[in-house]
Amino acid sequence: MKGNVIVGQSGGPTAVINSSLAGVIKAAWSLGAGKVYGMHHGIEGFLKEDLIDIADYITDPSDLSLLKRTPSAFLGSCRYKLPPIEGNEEVYDKMFAIMDKYDIEYFLYIGGNDSMDTIKMLSDYASAHDKKQKFMGVPKTIDNDLPLTDHTPGYGSAAKYIATSMKEIIRDNESFGASKPTICIVEIMGRHAGWLTAASALSKDADCDGPDLIYLPEVTFDVNKFMAKVKELAAVKSSVVIAVSEGVKVADGRFVCELGASNDYVDAFGHKQLSGCASYLANLVTAETGLKSRAIEFSTLQRCATHMASRIDIDEAYNVGYVACQAAMNGETGQMIIIQIRSREPYMVDYNRYDIHEIANVERKVPKDWIINDGTYVSQKYLDYAHPLIIGNILPYYASGLPKHLTLKNKKKH
Amino acid sequence: MKGNVIVGQSGGPTAVINSSLAGVIKAAWSLGAGKVYGMHHGIEGFLKEDLIDIADYITDPSDLSLLKRTPSAFLGSCRYKLPPIEGNEEVYDKMFAIMDKYDIEYFLYIGGNDSMDTIKMLSDYASAHDKKQKFMGVPKTIDNDLPLTDHTPGYGSAAKYIATSMKEIIRDNESFGASKPTICIVEIMGRHAGWLTAASALSKDADCDGPDLIYLPEVTFDVNKFMAKVKELAAVKSSVVIAVSEGVKVADGRFVCELGASNDYVDAFGHKQLSGCASYLANLVTAETGLKSRAIEFSTLQRCATHMASRIDIDEAYNVGYVACQAAMNGETGQMIIIQIRSREPYMVDYNRYDIHEIANVERKVPKDWIINDGTYVSQKYLDYAHPLIIGNILPYYASGLPKHLTLKNKKKH
Numbered sequence: 058m059k060g061n062v063i064v065g066q067s068g069g070p071t072a073v074i075n076s077s078l079a080g081v082i083k084a085a086w087s088l089g090a091g092k093v094y095g096m097h098h099g100i101e102g103f104l105k106e107d108l109i110d111i112a113d114y115i116t117d118p119s120d121l122s123l124l125k126r127t128p129s130a131f132l133g134s135c136r137y138k139l140p141p142i143e144g145n146e147e148v149y150d151k152m153f154a155i156m157d158k159y160d161i162e163y164f165l166y167i168g169g170n171d172s173m174d175t176i177k178m179l180s181d182y183a184s185a186h187d188k189k190q191k192f193m194g195v196p197k198t199i200d201n202d203l204p205l206t207d208h209t210p211g212y213g214s215a216a217k218y219i220a221t222s223m224k225e226i227i228r229d230n231e232s233f234g235a236s237k238p239t240i241c242i243v244e245i246m247g248r249h250a251g252w253l254t255a256a257s258a259l260s261k262d263a264d265c266d267g268p269d270l271i272y273l274p275e276v277t278f279d280v281n282k283f284m285a286k287v288k289e290l291a292a293v294k295s296s297v298v299i300a301v302s303e304g305v306k307v308a309d310g311r312f313v314c315e316l317g318a319s320n321d322y323v324d325a326f327g328h329k330q331l332s333g334c335a336s337y338l339a340n341l342v343t344a345e346t347g348l349k350s351r352a353i354e355f356s357t358l359q360r361c362a363t364h365m366a367s368r369i370d371i372d373e374a375y376n377v378g379y380v381a382c383q384a385a386m387n388g389e390t391g392q393m394i395i396i397q398i399r400s401r402e403p404y405m406v407d408y409n410r411y412d413i414h415e416i417a418n419v420e421r422k423v424p425k426d427w428i429i430n431d432g433t434y435v436s437q438k439y440l441d442y443a444h445p446l447i448i449g450n451i452l453p454y455y456a457s458g459l460p461k462h463l464t465l466k467n468k469k470k471h
Numbered sequence: 472m473k474g475n476v477i478v479g480q481s482g483g484p485t486a487v488i489n490s491s492l493a494g495v496i497k498a499a500w501s502l503g504a505g506k507v508y509g510m511h512h513g514i515e516g517f518l519k520e521d522l523i524d525i526a527d528y529i530t531d532p533s534d535l536s537l538l539k540r541t542p543s544a545f546l547g548s549c550r551y552k553l554p555p556i557e558g559n560e561e562v563y564d565k566m567f568a569i570m571d572k573y574d575i576e577y578f579l580y581i582g583g584n585d586s587m588d589t590i591k592m593l594s595d596y597a598s599a600h601d602k603k604q605k606f607m608g609v610p611k612t613i614d615n616d617l618p619l620t621d622h623t624p625g626y627g628s629a630a631k632y633i634a635t636s637m638k639e640i641i642r643d644n645e646s647f648g649a650s651k652p653t654i655c656i657v658e659i660m661g662r663h664a665g666w667l668t669a670a671s672a673l674s675k676d677a678d679c680d681g682p683d684l685i686y687l688p689e690v691t692f693d694v695n696k697f698m699a700k701v702k703e704l705a706a707v708k709s710s711v712v713i714a715v716s717e718g719v720k721v722a723d724g725r726f727v728c729e730l731g732a733s734n735d736y737v738d739a740f741g742h743k744q745l746s747g748c749a750s751y752l753a754n755l756v757t758a759e760t761g762l763k764s765r766a767i768e769f770s771t772l773q774r775c776a777t778h779m780a781s782r783i784d785i786d787e788a789y790n791v792g793y794v795a796c797q798a799a800m801n802g803e804t805g806q807m808i809i810i811q812i813r814s815r816e817p818y819m820v821d822y823n824r825y826d827i828h829e830i831a832n833v834e835r836k837v838p839k840d841w842i843i844n845d846g847t848y849v850s851q852k853y854l855d856y857a858h859p860l861i862i863g864n865i866l867p868y869y870a871s872g873l874p875k876h877l878t879l880k881n882k883k884k885h
Contacts, residue, residue: 225778229543
């Protein structure tokens with residue numbers, strides 16, 4: 058019997074973060090690990106010794122299937138940054154003492170940039186102090202901004218939600234035609250990287266024009282140029298739909314959403330909560346043109362809509378969880394699983410590992426040469442890249458007309 | 472051969488308004504009508520003689536199936552109010568001249584309150600002037616505020632979207648737990664009637680707490696009482712999710728959304744565009760409590776998300792379209808199709824007709840005795856009423872990972 062496994066979920070949840078959890082659990086059980094513990098609310102819960110014995114909650118294979126169909130973090134998430142090792146050795150000593158107490162040998166953490174930093178610190182500490190524990194990162198973020206991996210589990214499903222909803226919004230917006238032209242501005246997540254906003258372009262097809270303009274945070278936003286484009290479009294089109302990232306900034310460095318009402322909330326990582334950019338621009342459009350405008354924010358819907366998760370994404374999320382656990386049990390440590398493309402068409406991938414030091418705290422943005430039309434659209438290269446990631450569906454389990462979910466609350470056996 | 476049929480779509484689109492259109496078309500073809508014309512953008516297009524020969528667009532049975540899976544108004548919609556007959560006879564003379572020109576005998580109009588007024592005026596004019604044309608209304612509105620029918624096609628799918636998304640939002644909102652409590656306020660459509668907001672309660676189940684508070688426009692909103700409730704909940708819960716109608720008003724008659732930033736857009740019917748109520752309340756919560764808050768608006772997503780239409784709703788929408796056309800061809804006029812409940816459990820309905828004069832311009836609200844907990848929740852009576860309406864799914868036709876739609880633009884044959 059091998060040692061025990063612990064797994065945690067961290068950062069903003071996604072539609073498929075629980076599939077990665079399911080992959081870790083399945084690997085641990087298939088490959089002969091001991092107990093599988095879950096951190097209740099990530100590293101923050103771990104520090105309080107708030108651990109869950111997964112066997113109390115996942116009792117048969119149908120539970121794993123339902124877990125894959127459950128949005129948000131089944132174990133609970135956190136946004137908690139470990140302090141630097143130097144000067145905080147007692148925090149690390151405590152963590153390793155907890156691992157020893159529970160015979161934990163394999164430590165899996167599912168998360169994005171900030172979470173990979175946790176894996177880096179713990180694996181650095183372990184190698185400096187000759188600890189036996191192995192640490193592996195499982196990539197997760199709708200933002201798709203982790204480096205070295207072709208893409209990140211969670212992105213495909215968010216992209217599918219964004220493209221589908223964008224198509225439905227465009228359909229709706231064009232219904233009134235020329236007698237009532239509406240400028241609809243859709244705000245999409247992605248603080249510094251425009252991957253999610255770019256996904257709105259996937260809605261363009263034989264039966265849909267796609268958004269008219271797409272503004273990514275990679276390009277400095279110019280309010281005057283924006284207004285000129287809107288007026289140009291409004292003169293020839295009865296329905297104008299614009300996708301804009303929550304993170305677009307004007308030349309002086311301010312976020313567009315800061316040009317309007319103030320919003321001072323800052324999270325534990327010092328991130329400002331961004332929201333209101335579409336609303337600000339829609340008000341501006343109406344004030345300057347008299348045209349009807351509408352602001353739509355996908356908000357958390359774009360990260361929790363498991364009811365339309367991408368099949369490719371949910372399978373890859375499961376697989377990165379599985380191979381991360383497998384690698385840890387094979388003695389690997391201080392790495393994150395990456396997805397590598399063997400072939401874009403037909404779509405085939407390989408799973409590999411990469412040194413966590415090259416990944417933690419590095420943000421990958423949309424390549425500049427994928428952004429076209431004077432910073433107002435994305436190129437065919439982006440579409441070729443993203444299209445395979447939204448293919449296929451996985452249907453929820455329905456009861457009483459609604460998707461069923463697995464939760465800690467309704468599953469605990471004793 | 473019977474005379475020709477014309478059909479139009481009016482008002483805010485829904486996820487299933489095209490199913491009613493499909494029902495009208497199928498009835499016309501099955502029951503031996505002549506040509507079937509579509510009004511391009513409703514009565515407004517009709518007045519411009521902007522008509523479509525449906526046979527140019529719907530050329531085989533698979534087109535009707537795809538039409539049922541297409542959100543928004545396939546024919547284009549409008550918000551256009553006919554003037555009073557007295558003093559405007561020339562408008563009506565013109566309309567009947569167009570009908571005569573195209574040999575139109577059966578006039579079907581799919582819409583809500585304002586659209587039923589159009590059927591009333593036209594049928595009144597026809598009977599006063601001994602015209603042969605028959606006029607039937609096909610009920611459609613996500614707002615569910617038409618009288619005499621048990622419910623309105625479009626409502627079930629919107630309710631399913633709201634309940635599903637609410638469940639996913641609650642799942643997301645609870646992921647961070649006690650270390651980062653968030654007050655999430657979700658704004659839902661429904662200007663004067665709370666049917667849509669009430670649907671958020673359908674998310675409550677063994678695996679979901681449902682929203683903590685539900686505020687309908689039927690009850691005067693008290694900001695102080697609201698804040699007291701939020702503080703009470705925040706003291707004991709780490710995740711608080713509140714559903715609020717866009718149409719809630721304070722005691723002096725102002726909409727809550729008017730207490731914040733101003734928004735002066737008024738549509739053709741004199742309706743003010745409501746939006747920003749959740750955002751206003753979320754800012755207030757953070758200002759008064761220091762807690763993190765988040766505002767989410769479903770906006771037009773709740774009326775165009777055909778990808779998760781309710782099977783019951785889509786079938787009923789088709790059926791009301793079919794029987795409306797059938798009734799007109801049987802000589803009925805000046806009526807709207809209503810849905811009557813034969814049995815709530817098991818769920819069985821009858822389709823009947825009702826005098827349009829009792830329907831046009833009448834709004835049906837949520838019964839006062841279905842609103843409980845000092846105006847902050849809906850009762851089991853509401854749940855028993857609404858549950859059957861969200862049952863079952865109809866899957867989109869997918870291609871390249873996205874739902875396919877039928878559009879005038881991509882279907883025209885010649």
